[in-house]
Amino acid sequence: MRIVALAGGIGAARFLRGLKVAAPTAEITVIGNTADDITLLGLRVSPDLDTLMYTLGGGIDDTQGWGRDRESWHVKEELAAYDYGPSWYGLGDRDLATHLVRTSLLDAGYSLTEVTAALCHRWQPGARLLPMSDDRIETHIVIEDTQGRRAVHFQEYWVRLRAEPAARDVVVVGVEDAHPAPGVLDAIGQADVVLLPPSNPVVSIGTILAVPGIRAAITAVDAPVVGVSPIIGGAPVRGMADKLLPAIGVETSAVGVGRHYGGRGGHDEQGAHDEQDRGGLLDGWLVDTVDADATVPGAIVQAGPLLMTDVPAAASIARQALSLASAVRR
Amino acid sequence: MRIVALAGGIGAARFLRGLKVAAPTAEITVIGNTADDITLLGLRVSPDLDTLMYTLGGGIDDTQGWGRDRESWHVKEELAAYDYGPSWYGLGDRDLATHLVRTSLLDAGYSLTEVTAALCHRWQPGARLLPMSDDRIETHIVIEDTQGRRAVHFQEYWVRLRAEPAARDVVVVGVEDAHPAPGVLDAIGQADVVLLPPSNPVVSIGTILAVPGIRAAITAVDAPVVGVSPIIGGAPVRGMADKLLPAIGVETSAVGVGRHYGGRGGHDEQGAHDEQDRGGLLDGWLVDTVDADATVPGAIVQAGPLLMTDVPAAASIARQALSLASAVRR
Numbered sequence: 065m066r067i068v069a070l071a072g073g074i075g076a077a078r079f080l081r082g083l084k085v086a087a088p089t090a091e092i093t094v095i096g097n098t099a100d101d102i103t104l105l106g107l108r109v110s111p112d113l114d115t116l117m118y119t120l121g122g123g124i125d126d127t128q129g130w131g132r133d134r135e136s137w138h139v140k141e142e143l144a145a146y147d148y149g150p151s152w153y154g155l156g157d158r159d160l161a162t163h164l165v166r167t168s169l170l171d172a173g174y175s176l177t178e179v180t181a182a183l184c185h186r187w188q189p190g191a192r193l194l195p196m197s198d199d200r201i202e203t204h205i206v207i208e209d210t211q212g213r214r215a216v217h218f219q220e221y222w223v224r225l226r227a228e229p230a231a232r233d234v235v236v237v238g239v240e241d242a243h244p245a246p247g248v249l250d251a252i253g254q255a256d257v258v259l260l261p262p263s264n265p266v267v268s269i270g271t272i273l274a275v276p277g278i279r280a281a282i283t284a285v286d287a288p289v290v291g292v293s294p295i296i297g298g299a300p301v302r303g304m305a306d307k308l309l310p311a312i313g314v315e316t317s318a319v320g321v322g323r324h325y326g327g328r329g330g331h332d333e334q335g336a337h338d339e340q341d342r343g344g345l346l347d348g349w350l351v352d353t354v355d356a357d358a359t360v361p362g363a364i365v366q367a368g369p370l371l372m373t374d375v376p377a378a379a380s381i382a383r384q385a386l387s388l389a390s391a392v393r394r
Numbered sequence: 395m396r397i398v399a400l401a402g403g404i405g406a407a408r409f410l411r412g413l414k415v416a417a418p419t420a421e422i423t424v425i426g427n428t429a430d431d432i433t434l435l436g437l438r439v440s441p442d443l444d445t446l447m448y449t450l451g452g453g454i455d456d457t458q459g460w461g462r463d464r465e466s467w468h469v470k471e472e473l474a475a476y477d478y479g480p481s482w483y484g485l486g487d488r489d490l491a492t493h494l495v496r497t498s499l500l501d502a503g504y505s506l507t508e509v510t511a512a513l514c515h516r517w518q519p520g521a522r523l524l525p526m527s528d529d530r531i532e533t534h535i536v537i538e539d540t541q542g543r544r545a546v547h548f549q550e551y552w553v554r555l556r557a558e559p560a561a562r563d564v565v566v567v568g569v570e571d572a573h574p575a576p577g578v579l580d581a582i583g584q585a586d587v588v589l590l591p592p593s594n595p596v597v598s599i600g601t602i603l604a605v606p607g608i609r610a611a612i613t614a615v616d617a618p619v620v621g622v623s624p625i626i627g628g629a630p631v632r633g634m635a636d637k638l639l640p641a642i643g644v645e646t647s648a649v650g651v652g653r654h655y656g657g658r659g660g661h662d663e664q665g666a667h668d669e670q671d672r673g674g675l676l677d678g679w680l681v682d683t684v685d686a687d688a689t690v691p692g693a694i695v696q697a698g699p700l701l702m703t704d705v706p707a708a709a710s711i712a713r714q715a716l717s718l719a720s721a722v723r724r
Contacts, residue, residue, distance in 0.1 A: 161472030
């Protein structure tokens with residue numbers, strides 16, 4: 065079975081770790097969000113790809129969900145002593161080695177796809193990890209605070225400002241001219257199941273879908289497409305999706321996100337679409353038991369416990385998602 | 395009193411730490427060798443400047459003489475796990491922060507002089523530390539081993555190959571077109587004393603003197619010029635100068651190095667010079683008591699214990715050098 069999953073960072077990584085347990089023989093291709101990527105001190109950092117690689121490869125700090133296990137912070141301490149660089153960003157010593165290898169290979173002319181494969185050669189994540197694009201794409205958040213209205217890099221909004229200023233808009237710089245990375249569209253086209261793990265619908269799944277060609281490839285697949293809600297009972301399972309959903313006019317709820325993705329069958333029932341209509345994505349939408357009353361036109365909604373407290377819990381959620389995929393198979 | 399010292403790494407740094415004790419009110423300008431500098435994983439490393447800065451600023455690993463105190467090696471461990479990068483080079487975590495700051499500032503367009511001043515703002519080395527040049531200069535060693543005759547970067551020769559292959563020649567790439575860094579010639583011209591600490595005569599003092607203008611500035615100063623022998627009883631105090639002196643046809647001895655630098659008075663006694671003659675450098679040459687019989691035409695040779703076993707010993711050597719400078723004052 066060929067499974068393709070779009071993926072942000074922590075939520076997706078934990079779900080996918082469960083998926084590997086739930087479907088040990090499946091060929092899993094993970095299309096990772098790269099719009100969070102940032103250059104810090106000349107180092108190219110890919111937070112979501114690294115979280116996926118470390119989590120699936122057994123090198124993650126499992127308590128915080130990001131960064132390396134057995135991490136130390138001596139470089140960061142020294143940078144602080146120099147009063148230089150982004151003190152707000154968690155550049156651990158071990159993690160930094162990954163950025164050094166990535167930056168050095170990118171500078172040598174390799175693509176992010178090739179670099180990611182090289183890094184995964186060490187980590188053996190048990191899935192093919194592809195960046196959504198080899199082109200440079202950056203999510204900027206338009207905020208409004210005491211300094212007025214301005215745009216900041218997503219990492220600055222998320223990590224330095226802790227998503228506290230109101231997000232007025234989300235601008236994915238460079239995405240219109242970007243291309244899906246090699247292998248991405250083929251993987252989607254050949255998938256037996258496409259999964260949307262519980263990632264941020266705006267700055268993770270949303271940015272992947274914004275790469276020209278990816279959304280259309282998913283709406284066109286014969287394979288069932290199943291999403292797992294990142295929202296339980298009106299709040300994000302983790303992260304701060306509730307800070308960003310309002311900026312794109314989506315309610316922070318399982319039903320809100322489900323309808324934002326849209327049901328694939330719904331449009332047929334609703335009749336003709338205008339040109340702006342992008343078509344729904346979901347055949348199935350998995351929500352938590354507390355959201356069992358959710359409905360998404362054109363998709364089958366199923367409920368079950370969605371808290372990924374540990375790997376078996378994540379595996380159980382993955383099994384539900386695969387079972388829903390079988391049920392909705394077109 | 396304005397003291398100018400040319401300086402390589404460990405030997406010079408320890409001597410200068412003693413000099414600060416011996417002459418606490420002196421204005422010391424250190425002209426550091428940059429021909430050892432190397433780019434590793436995209437990071438610009440200046441081993442001699444860093445050794446000087448860390449030693450004088452209290453951040454050195456005093457046992458090994460180079461690198462940071464309280465150092466950890468997690469980045470290096472990770473690079474090894476990726477099987478990537480120069481495993482032979484000692485890139486410590488804390489040290490790496492210095493290279494990140496340096497590289498980032500150089501990339502932003504600052505000169506090495508400016509970057510060194512910025513780094514020293516933290517370390518407060520108690521001396522003005524100037525690179526010999528802002529231009530890129532690299533010492534390559536021509537070696538001959540089982541792989542044939544070839545040139546390798548000095549760091550590769552010194553650190554990776556441990557100076558084992560015979561050095562056939564020393565090529566200082568880029569030095570002919572280099573310029574002394576801002577402040578270097580002025581500092582020499584205004585000096586009350588010029589010192590040549592016990593550094594490698596070939597790849598430390600030799601490369602500084604090879605920057606067009608520096609040697610001429612020293613031979614022209616009114617101030618006394620005093621050197622301290624890096625060779626005691628036919629062997630380098632530390633380092634591997636004995637591996638490189640033969641490549642430039644100089645005997646590994648206090649008298650060999652002294653005569654290589656040359657006495658400033660000697661030439662007058664010897665009469666006319668041809669155009670190749672570059673003029674002697676030394677008014678005074680301080681050698682170890684075991685080398686008390688050394689003579690350098692045109693320079694006054696004085697003997698004393700030269701083993702820098704600790705800071706007081708280094709201070710005592712510095713006092714001898716300053717006292718010799720007074721004695722030879724022209």
